[in-house]
Amino acid sequence: MRCPVQRSPYPYWFVLPAAVVFVTLFLVPTVASLWFSLTRWDLYTASYIGLDNFRQFFSEQNLTLGLMNTVIYAVLTSATKTVFGLLLAVLLTSGIWGQSFLRTVVFFPVLVSTIGVGITFTVLMHPTKGLFNVGLAAIGLHGPGWLTDASLALYSVALVDLWKGVGLATLIYIAGLAAISPDYYEAARIDGATRVQQFWRVTVPLVQPATVTVITLSLIGGLRSFDLIWAMTKGGPGFSSDVLASVIYKQYQAGFYGLSTAGNVILFVLIATIILPLTWWFNRKEVDL
Amino acid sequence: MAEVVLTGIRKSFGAVDVIKGIDLTIKDGEFCVFVGPSGCGKSTLLRIIAGLEVATGGTLHIDGKEVSKAEPSERGIAMVFQSYALYPHLTVRQNIGFGLSLAKMPKDEIARIVEATAATLQLEKLLDRKPKELSGGQRQRVAIGRAIVRNPKVFLFDEPLSNLDASLRSQMRIEITELHAKLATTMIYVTHDQVEAMTMADKIVVLNGGTIEQVGSPMELYNAPATPFVAGFIGGPKMNLFEGKLAEEMRCRTYGIRPEHVLLGAEGRWQGRVKHVEHLGADAIVHLDVAGLGALIARISGDTGLRPGDDVRASPQPGKEFRY
Amino acid sequence: MTRRQYWTGIIATVVALVIFVVPFVFIAFTAVKDKAQASHLDFTWPLQFLFWQNLVDVVTTRNYMLLLAYFNSSIITVGAVAMLILFGAMVGYVLQRRQSRWNQVIFGCVLAGLIIPPAVVPTIWVMQGLGLFKTIWGMVLIQVAYGLAFSVLLYRSFIATIPRDLDEAARIDGAKPLQIFLRVILPLLKPVTVTLIVVQSIAIFNDFTNPLYYLPGKENVTVQLTLFNFQSQFSTQFNLLFMNILLVTIPPLIVFIFFNRQIVAGMTAGAVKG
Numbered sequence: 001m002r003c004p005v006q007r008s009p010y011p012y013w014f015v016l017p018a019a020v021v022f023v024t025l026f027l028v029p030t031v032a033s034l035w036f037s038l039t040r041w042d043l044y045t046a047s048y049i050g051l052d053n054f055r056q057f058f059s060e061q062n063l064t065l066g067l068m069n070t071v072i073y074a075v076l077t078s079a080t081k082t083v084f085g086l087l088l089a090v091l092l093t094s095g096i097w098g099q100s101f102l103r104t105v106v107f108f109p110v111l112v113s114t115i116g117v118g119i120t121f122t123v124l125m126h127p128t129k130g131l132f133n134v135g136l137a138a139i140g141l142h143g144p145g146w147l148t149d150a151s152l153a154l155y156s157v158a159l160v161d162l163w164k165g166v167g168l169a170t171l172i173y174i175a176g177l178a179a180i181s182p183d184y185y186e187a188a189r190i191d192g193a194t195r196v197q198q199f200w201r202v203t204v205p206l207v208q209p210a211t212v213t214v215i216t217l218s219l220i221g222g223l224r225s226f227d228l229i230w231a232m233t234k235g236g237p238g239f240s241s242d243v244l245a246s247v248i249y250k251q252y253q254a255g256f257y258g259l260s261t262a263g264n265v266i267l268f269v270l271i272a273t274i275i276l277p278l279t280w281w282f283n284r285k286e287v288d289l
Numbered sequence: 290m291a292e293v294v295l296t297g298i299r300k301s302f303g304a305v306d307v308i309k310g311i312d313l314t315i316k317d318g319e320f321c322v323f324v325g326p327s328g329c330g331k332s333t334l335l336r337i338i339a340g341l342e343v344a345t346g347g348t349l350h351i352d353g354k355e356v357s358k359a360e361p362s363e364r365g366i367a368m369v370f371q372s373y374a375l376y377p378h379l380t381v382r383q384n385i386g387f388g389l390s391l392a393k394m395p396k397d398e399i400a401r402i403v404e405a406t407a408a409t410l411q412l413e414k415l416l417d418r419k420p421k422e423l424s425g426g427q428r429q430r431v432a433i434g435r436a437i438v439r440n441p442k443v444f445l446f447d448e449p450l451s452n453l454d455a456s457l458r459s460q461m462r463i464e465i466t467e468l469h470a471k472l473a474t475t476m477i478y479v480t481h482d483q484v485e486a487m488t489m490a491d492k493i494v495v496l497n498g499g500t501i502e503q504v505g506s507p508m509e510l511y512n513a514p515a516t517p518f519v520a521g522f523i524g525g526p527k528m529n530l531f532e533g534k535l536a537e538e539m540r541c542r543t544y545g546i547r548p549e550h551v552l553l554g555a556e557g558r559w560q561g562r563v564k565h566v567e568h569l570g571a572d573a574i575v576h577l578d579v580a581g582l583g584a585l586i587a588r589i590s591g592d593t594g595l596r597p598g599d600d601v602r603a604s605p606q607p608g609k610e611f612r613y
Numbered sequence: 614m615t616r617r618q619y620w621t622g623i624i625a626t627v628v629a630l631v632i633f634v635v636p637f638v639f640i641a642f643t644a645v646k647d648k649a650q651a652s653h654l655d656f657t658w659p660l661q662f663l664f665w666q667n668l669v670d671v672v673t674t675r676n677y678m679l680l681l682a683y684f685n686s687s688i689i690t691v692g693a694v695a696m697l698i699l700f701g702a703m704v705g706y707v708l709q710r711r712q713s714r715w716n717q718v719i720f721g722c723v724l725a726g727l728i729i730p731p732a733v734v735p736t737i738w739v740m741q742g743l744g745l746f747k748t749i750w751g752m753v754l755i756q757v758a759y760g761l762a763f764s765v766l767l768y769r770s771f772i773a774t775i776p777r778d779l780d781e782a783a784r785i786d787g788a789k790p791l792q793i794f795l796r797v798i799l800p801l802l803k804p805v806t807v808t809l810i811v812v813q814s815i816a817i818f819n820d821f822t823n824p825l826y827y828l829p830g831k832e833n834v835t836v837q838l839t840l841f842n843f844q845s846q847f848s849t850q851f852n853l854l855f856m857n858i859l860l861v862t863i864p865p866l867i868v869f870i871f872f873n874r875q876i877v878a879g880m881t882a883g884a885v886k887g
């Protein structure tokens with residue numbers, strides 16, 4: 001084969017600036033993390049200690065709790081965002097009064113600073129003076145210590161995450177619903193399907209691409225989430241609302257760099273083992289349709 | 290002004306051979322048309338000449354210089370695309386002057402050339418519009434203007450009229466022919482419309498499956514098509530072609546007779562029945578069903594009284610038959 | 614509009630006001646209260662409107678730290694977004710226009726960039742080696758590295774709608790590759806570019822985690838870090854804390870009002886591919 005003298009109008013050096021930044025600041029650290037997670041490390045010298053960091057991770061109770069909490073938090077926020085996102089999207093595409101205002105109101109928290117939201121809700125969830133419990137007291141209920149009760153703190157944060165993130169899920173679902181041809185609904189109506197039947201038989205199956213997106217995005221986000229938890233509880237009370245990302249930060253602060261990096265590797269593996277099979281399964285289902 | 294010489298040009302995309310060895314000389318100032326069915330490689334061949342594709346084998350000379358591997362902009366060519374490919378974000382003025390501004394020509398000189406070109410194409414009033422504010426014919430003219438300002442040795446056109454409606458198409462056909470007469474530059478024009486080929490070309494190149502079937506002037510191809518493929522492709526309605534019993538009788542593999550050379554009357558070689566008559570005004574196209582032969586098409590004077598169901602006899606005009 | 618749609622809308626609006634609007638009204642109220650009233654943490658009408666005074670107090674705290682934070686955050690946002698636009702478009706362009714085995718590699722990197730959580734401490738290690746740790750430029754490059762995947766995906770799918778004929782016409786007109794990109798392709802990418810500017814600016818401006826790790830130090834504070842630090846500093850001055858929150862909330866609100874359509878387009882387009 002003769003080599004053409006002509007140069008491609010799409011030269012690979014176009015990729016170069018991006019590649020340099022991406023490789024040095026993302027790929028190299030990611031690959032390096034595999035090594036450093038096997039060491040005791042102070043940023044200058046690293047001594048190999050095999051799988052000790054991982055052993056420590058799975059033997060210390062507050063660290064395994066962080067792993068558990070990560071999964072609970074991610075599944076919970078993802079599931080609720082999916083369900084409420086779909087219901088809100090159906091409601092906000094049904095031509096109700098004030099529809100566009102409602103879309104705006106539901107979406108706006110997505111754009112607001114997570115730290116700001118976290119601080120605000122920490123105040124609103126104050127056990128005695130917060131609006132949550134004052135409101136509950138007004139109707140004769142005794143509110144819980146949303147963020148001070150160790151068994152509740154993680155779920156309270158997840159609730160705020162839902163509040164802040166449901167707008168994005170709704171937005172994606174609205175785009176997904178817009179792509180469904182009205183013909184399907186007319187055909188279903190002619191077949192005598194009720195509204196509920198239309199929802200289950202037409203909307204849910206046909207909006208599946210949006211569902212895949214919402215679940216995937218919110219799961220990845222949930223597994224990696226840090227700032228909201230950090231702003232509201234710092235993993236407390238005790239270690240009750242710690243997740244992997246906050247554990248990583250705490251170990252980093254404490255100077256256990258090897259251990260912190262091991263946490264990173266575990267988080268990476270966790271995301272991969274959840275997201276990859278899920279994507280594979282979704283892809284296979286899409287082919288079936 | 291330049292001669293274009295293709296020698297053994299081949300092109301394959303992966304394992305698929307699209308152009309299978311083309312030798313062709315296009316003379317200086319000639320209007321050369323590539324015709325052929327869809328997918329036969331006309332565009333690919335044109336793009337090889339333009340330098341948008343690099344040939345897998347063979348050489349290409351423009352104006353005596355080998356340019357087989359030169360950049361498109363260094364070949365002295367200009368191209369008009371089927372989609373016009375006008376830059377949507379630039380005005381007509383900027384579209385026409387784009388190449389000149391890339392060549393760092395002074396602004397006032399660009400302005401002068403653009404205005405002059407616009408004047409020849411009657412685009413003066415449209416110079417500050419964007420392409421989406423133009424009609425199909427106007428866009429076509431801008432695309433031609435952009436080609437003209439490059440002052441090319443060879444113009445390349447890839448089905449430039451296929452997006453226009455019928456009346457605009459015949460008008461632009463005349464404009465391009467006049468442009469050729471005025472500039473006297475070599476032009477290579479791709480089309481799958483044999484009417485465009487017949488009316489515009491000095492030389493027609495009939496392509497089929499990546500090879501040349503025949504090269505010649507329009508009347509040469511009409512009067513002496515070298516192969517049944519060319520015979521069927523040039524001229525409309527299509528030539529009647531028969532294989533089998535009739536061809537055997539005529540001692541050939543394929544026997545052909547053009548519709549305009551079929552005589553209808555009370556006497557004749559074949560007994561047929563009229564199935565359908567298309568009245569075109571001056572002419573009429575008569576579709577016959579001939580016993581033992583099948584469908585036969587005749588083109589006769591428009592004042593015929595023939596009607597579907599009539600029996601009629603048909604015979605070929607002597608000396609106008611083709612045997613392959 | 615049927616009666617049913619009308620009444621559902623009314624009810625939904627009331628519920629949405631309680632759930633989604635009350636927290637923002639709470640922020641605004643508390644931000645203008647005096648110190649004593651704010652400390653009650655209740656949802657009441659402000660007795661005094663001390664908007665200006667609280668604003669000045671917040672801004673002047675700790676030697677105008679908030680202004681410095683806004684300055685730093687702006688530099689990081691503008692620098693990173695500019696690079697994300699240019700680099701992202703260049704990669705998306707080559708990725709869409711060229712077919713080769715390298716494309717698989719690039720595409721793999723894009724997916725990795727979307728899914729893999731950054732390895733924090735090793736990144737600090739690399740940045741220290743390069744002298745980028747604790748520098749504004751290091752932070753800019755980090756935001757570029759983390760945001761590239763999204764930009765590339767968005768640009769790639771948009772470039773697919775730009776006909777190749779345009780590139781070829783420009784080539785024949787004598788444009789070099791970079792000229793084709795800068796003078797023909799990039800101007801045509803404007804709709805996605807606007808979307809990306811808006812979406813990425815908000816994301817980078819609101820980012821807390823990355824500056825926390827990679828940009829420690831007083832002189833490098835960003836807006837979100839300042840807010841977080843004020844949380845402990847203002848534990849008795851909730852009016853100032855919420856004035857700070859209000860200030861942090863206003864930029865996205867303004868952007869949202871002006872670029873609502875682009876944000877929606879970007880969020881859904883990027884998401885559907887994700």
Ligand SMILES: Nc1ncnc2c1ncn2[C@@H]1O[C@H](COP(=O)(O)OP(=O)(O)OP(=O)(O)O)[C@@H](O)[C@H]1O
Pocket residue numbers: 302305307325326327328329330331332333334481
């Ligand atoms: N980049 C490419 N990769 C693979 N195959 C190609 C490519 N470009 C063209 N082909 C193939 O080469 C053949 C010739 O294509 P070409 O575009 O030259 O046809 P054409 O004669 O111009 O047809 P039309 O009249 O439809 O425009 C076609 O079968 C086409 O599928």
Ligand SMILES: [Mg+2]
Pocket residue numbers: 331332333
């Ligand atoms: Mg073609």
